Amino acid sequence: MNQRDPNAAHERSTVIRALLMRPLLHRRGRHIRTLDLARRHQAELRAWFDHHLGWRLHVERDRLRLFKVPASTDPHGHPAPTARQCALYCLILAVLGECGKQTVLSELATKITALTGAHSRLRRFDATDHRERVDLVAMVRLLTEQGVLAAVGGESTTSRSNEKEYIAGTGDALYDVDHRTAALMLASPVPPSQADGPQALLDVGPTHAGTPEDGLRHTLMRRLVDEPVVHWDDLPSAQREVVRDHGDDLFTAVRMGLDTRVEVRAEGAAVIDEELSDIEFPKSSAASFAALAMADQLCTHIASSQPRRTFVSHTQLDDLAAQLTEQLSKLVANINGQPIDTPRVLDASLYLLSQLGLITPVRGGIQCQPALARFRAPAGQGLRPLGDDLMLFGTHDLQQPTTSEER
Template sequence: MTDHRLGDALAAQRAAEVRRAARALLRRPLLRAAGSHADEFRLVRRHATELRAWFERNTGWPLLVDSEVARLRRTPGRADDATHPARDQRTGLPFSRRRYVLVCLCLAVLERAEHQIALGRLAEQVVLAAADPALDAAGVSFGLADREQRTDLVAVVRLLLEWGVLAKVAGDEEAFLKSAGDALFDVDRRVLAVLLASRRGPSTVRADGFEERLAELNAEVLPDSDDLRNRALRHSLTRRLLDDPVMYLDGLTEGESAYLTSQRGALTRRIGELTGLVPEVRAEGLAMVDPDDDLTDLRMPESGTDGHVALLTAEYLAGRGGGPVPLPELHRQIVGWAQEHAGFWRRSATAPGAEVELAGQAVERLVALGLLERAQAPDGSALVRPRPALDRYRVGEAVLLEPGQSAPKKNTKTTAGRTKGARTR
């Protein structure tokens, strides 16, 4: 009996460790042996065999683990999802097109650099690389005389520091920004080598248009048997369930919808066993809800002015019956809320025109959470259209219950759940 209990306790401990390791990889698909996430790295390395087998079978994501790094090569379930961009480490603002280009140029320069590089030297090499006629033809330019462009480079460097590609040795990038100094960095070549997550090397892509090039970069071999087709469907749906806040049925192909109908229980059970996510099934789709609320890069609700605006916007749109709403109507609502909550919101929220920026940020957040979608009226004006999951934020009437009386049941068909999509590296 004692041996049996001990075996159960060890099995439970191992399952808990595997779950923590899997969640660590979903939060940060690249973990280093050194640094603030060293404990999570050791946990992943201890259970690498089991984790590698699960991700390979269910998502098709390769897992590389060695003595220096653990890298889950995540590819998104949808290549056209632009709702989770890279963000400035200081301001939280999404990266511009130029910053994405600078990320690629910096990585190309660092690939040929020594083990240490000064920020000034990196900047000079990036300027030379940016002089490529192809970039000029695409409308991308970069120089050091413009403070805005220097700010873009510093934002990229801070992102590379966060990823672990660079490690600061001396100096400060802020001094470089002010043209008052420089900074020196170590280059972690192992992290640099495993950073790219794609099925093909970019240099082998031959397509011309951006969408075509992106599709070719992660194109998979077309399955030619029932087993391979089912595996491809399992990979696609599991990626979506791990990445997307809500997976709506109307966004699935006919094959994905049929596979989900027959295999929904198995898919959600496997994900739940590994990660602790809980399935929430409704008529319109499916969400995997995180009770711990830490597998996310966006939260709802969230503190601060922007978080409050997003919550008020969600409640307002949920109470309008599901029809499309013109953006100017939303702007007018925010102007009223700004006056009502002036004592709690930041001062700039009451400035003339601030409602446009506040509405834009709220809509961006709600779209990323699968609660709204953007649309256009026949005259070309911008609209927002609620998605079924937004109904969770509908404010109902208060009901007073007599002693011993139970609350009435709701007959709802909404799909909701907190977002748990980690940033894709």
């Protein structure tokens, strides 16, 4: 991507950032300018996504679609559809082709029932089951957010009421169907009917990735732009070698392409950008306050251990939670509506830290991840208030990435 024109580079970065956050954009509302910029720079943008990420960019006058294949399916603490909901999502897309310009929930249910009944390997949809209707509506709402469906009358109280009535078995809801957007929804290197299993839907073989090294580079770039933090120890040896040999080029591509900051440490790297992959620590609850305080306790414990270890045993966790409970009891009245006590503080804090990928439960205790250091309290200030923005891995000088063998 030519960076000699700062304004053009900024415009391209604007489109790249928008697509990484939302891979399907429509010419409506705040996306109008993004589509105009994408059409202006479509050749350079296609080349950037293809070269750095191995993703195909489709540009139309009214739609912009990045066929984004993630490096992993880890939701990183964000709520994700269940396996059943994912299946229904795909089934809705499959039957929409048989619908007209409008459809209703009961029609979708009938067509999905017929489709699942005709294929023995598909779990049959039962529209008489309350849980099935709840999941169907949840996926219809997701497709509405993505522009495939549009509730007639808009996202009004009435349309939501109609959906609730359908779930209760007493009503129905009407939607406009955008068939062109529906046709652009599937992003998979291989057709699902030819995939050996779910993981095969994410595998980009040599035909799509070019050389084996291209495939490794694409996987690393996908993790960098999609995940809050990439720890080198989590990577296969071949990918760590790519980081060692070509890390500077990868980090520069992310910095320049996304117009953002990449923090690189001996333990890993992360894009420091609240709009992109950076996950904000949960706020406004006693449980999140307990988790933040526990993060600080764990970091202090690790820093003081000799030799330094990132493993913390259950016994040590109990001791840390007891100390923390004494401090928290002076600041908050309860956790999740229950009185403050050590087991409750421990369970609530470890659950949130695990959801954020800051700790990993292992046999006998937990393993603390390097990114936990972001949530250390400044020296001498006690419990750190929510919302402080410390950098990942603390605030020490940057270090060059190394492989496990070199450490």
